[in-house]
Amino acid sequence: MNRRRLFFGILGITSMVGAAMAQQQPTKIVVPFAAGGGTDAYLRLLADELTKRGARTIVENKPGGSAVVAADYVAKARPDGQTLVMSFVGMLGTNTVLFDKLPYDPQKDFTAVSQVAYQPTIIVGRTELPYKNIKEMVDYARANPGAINRGSPGAAILSNLAPVAFEKSLGIRTNHIPFNGDAPAIQAMLSNSIDVYGTSITSSLPHIKSGKFRVLGVMDARRLPQVPEAPTFKELGYDFEAPLRYYLSAPAATPRDVVARLNKSINEVIVDPAFVERARAIGMEPQGGSPEDMERLLNAEIARWNPIVKSLNLPKAGQ
Structure with missing residues (x-):
């Protein structure tokens, strides 16, 4: 075998190994709260079930700054579908009211993947x-x-x-x-x-x-x-409701086919009766839907809560 053929042979093997290693990298769900809380427990159930179905998934906790730390981290992550963030109306809505300056843009830095739960x-x-x-x-x-x-x-x-x-x-x-x-x-x-x-x-x-x-x-x-x-x-005697909706978001440039694959995997778990039973046992109501469904729900939440939060005249948090 001449040197040229040997070189390209080694290069091909290296590429195959690199591709295999990339496939082995788990999908990471970043939770903006400390480990041991309610959303953390639920997302670990979801990650475990996704892993059992062949999509290796882990949970990583990045608490701090009313979800700013986690949001900034995921906004700057590679848009390859391997880094998601548990998002909610605070991270993607009311933080714009409460902070003078955010290191991420809630409107431009994320793409919707799916709603995952409600309570x-x-x-x-x-x-x-x-x-x-x-x-x-x-x-x-x-x-x-x-x-x-x-x-x-x-x-x-x-x-x-x-x-x-x-x-x-x-x-x-x-x-x-x-x-x-x-x-x-x-x-x-x-x-x-x-x-x-x-x-x-x-x-x-x-x-x-x-x-x-x-x-x-x-x-x-x-x-x-x-x-x-x-x-x-x-x-x-108080006509007051406050639903907590939990979503998964990906970096904005994540390809649509990748988002569709993630959405399909997540929703297959969310409707599984055994998973629903386990989730309800810890007080979560699994709810999924399409990325478009998530956007509609989130936009409705933002439209409700941003004016309410503005009316509270709370002090701005600095960065």
Whole structure:
């Protein structure tokens, strides 16, 4: 074999090895919250199921800055379908209101892949508190201004913004303490550092079942099957709903055929009865759809929440 043939033979083998290694690289779902929270648990279920079906998928946590850290990371990632971010109305909508400057452009830097789940915002409180539902909490806040410490998984997260909007509508105030996700906030609740917490049922369910937390109110049209005894806000006289919708987004230049492949794989998992059962057991309602469905839902959320957040006149966060 002459040197030229040997060179091109080696080059061909190297290319084949490189292609094989690229195929072995897992798809990464970046979660903008600390590990151990509700959305983290759900996306790990999703990643495990995708892996079982041949699409090796991992979860990487990048908390910080009300999802700015994760969004910036994925916005700058290679648009090859191997890096996705768990997105939501805060990251792609209300952050534009709350931050003077963002290192990413929510409108230009991402492309829709799929909605993946839905659940309502809830307010939970420690069971030893002197109020047992949201109406009693409102009465307590009026009688004791500034006495309630309220946590959230981030200042720009809907499970903070919805309670702030609710409080403003009633003329009450709690002391807001933000965290980098559900897990550290739950620990603060358990150590009595905060009294109530705006969150979802997923992260708080084990502590509700153990008797440490109580759901004070559900911001939805119906009660949650996991805690059927917990009243909705509407039942207590407050016409206020705040759905939490979770999406997956990819870098903007990701090819359409790659997005279509990802969407198909994700939606096949989301409608699987065994997966739905596992998801509902932790308080998540799997919901999928096309990229176009995701865009419609997200745009509707932005149209609702951006004006509400602007009306709150919250201080801008610097970068």
